[in-house]
Amino acid sequence: MGGRVIPFQTTILTLFPSMFPGPLGQSLIGKALAEKLWDLAIIDIREFSFNAYKSVDDTPFGGGAGMVLRPDVLDAAYQSLQEKAVGPFYYLSPRGTPLTQEKLVSLSQEAGVTLLCGRYEGVDERFLQKRGIEEVSIGDYILSGGELAAMVLLDGVLRLRPGILGSKESILDESFSNGLLEYPHYTRPQVWEGEAVPEVLVSGHHARICHWRQEMAEKITRERRPDLWHLYEQRKN
Numbered sequence: 672m673g674g675r676v677i678p679f680q681t682t683i684l685t686l687f688p689s690m691f692p693g694p695l696g697q698s699l700i701g702k703a704l705a706e707k708l709w710d711l712a713i714i715d716i717r718e719f720s721f722n723a724y725k726s727v728d729d730t731p732f733g734g735g736a737g738m739v740l741r742p743d744v745l746d747a748a749y750q751s752l753q754e755k756a757v758g759p760f761y762y763l764s765p766r767g768t769p770l771t772q773e774k775l776v777s778l779s780q781e782a783g784v785t786l787l788c789g790r791y792e793g794v795d796e797r798f799l800q801k802r803g804i805e806e807v808s809i810g811d812y813i814l815s816g817g818e819l820a821a822m823v824l825l826d827g828v829l830r831l832r833p834g835i836l837g838s839k840e841s842i843l844d845e846s847f848s849n850g851l852l853e854y855p856h857y858t859r860p861q862v863w864e865g866e867a868v869p870e871v872l873v874s875g876h877h878a879r880i881c882h883w884r885q886e887m888a889e890k891i892t893r894e895r896r897p898d899l900w901h902l903y904e905q906r907k908n
């Protein structure tokens with residue numbers, strides 16, 4: 672084994688600490704957690720409540736449905752982090768900047784990341800403004816809280832860290848790293864339900880296989896994601 676790797680430090684602020692590590696405790700990323708290739712610190716926001724009822728939220732000024740997380744409680748949790756919180760601090764929110772593969776790659780080169788998971792209607796705007804917190808969205812749909820979004824972000828970042836996935840090649844070769852969707856994959860049996868795998872893939876001719884895969888990736892991207900195809904063409908020219 673090589674030298675000791677400094678663990679990627681992840682810190683989560685949440686009202687539902689038992690949701691973690693959840694799926695991040697499984698498979699290769701779970702194994703990497705056990706091997707201390709990354710570290711997970713969970714901060715329970717409720718512990719920073721100021722009252723005996725342990726409440727963390729209140730009704731919105733101006734009326735309306737739902738509850739809003741209080742800025743004073745959130746800030747007490749935030750101030751408690753100190754050296755635990757390395758790297759950028761994000762609030763997961765459908766209002767945020769859309770998450771991209773490019774952002775995941777740049778995050779994977781940081782020492783860690785700290786993520787605030789909201790619930791209910793949201794968090795007091797003043798907390799976000801005063802602490803200069805960036806909002807990140809995982810897509811144009813609404814989840815019931817930021818926890819699943821935080822897990823999506825972490826899964827995407829952690830798999831890019833050295834030593835977590837088996838093969839670097841499979842990361843470089845996959846969708847988005849070259850701006851295209853992936854070409855189709857096939858394995859045994861060579862004929863299944865009367866359908867044979869494309870002849871070129873069993874030809875043993877490496878250059879022809881590469882060419883075919885590139886063509887298929889372009890075709891699939893053109894057909895399924897004209898937005899990505901447009902960007903790809905712009906970048907090429």
Ligand code: ADE
Nearest residue numbers: 763764765808809814820
């Ligand atoms: N919280 C709720 N919905 C979300 C989304 N789409 N992205 C990030 N955080 C969220």
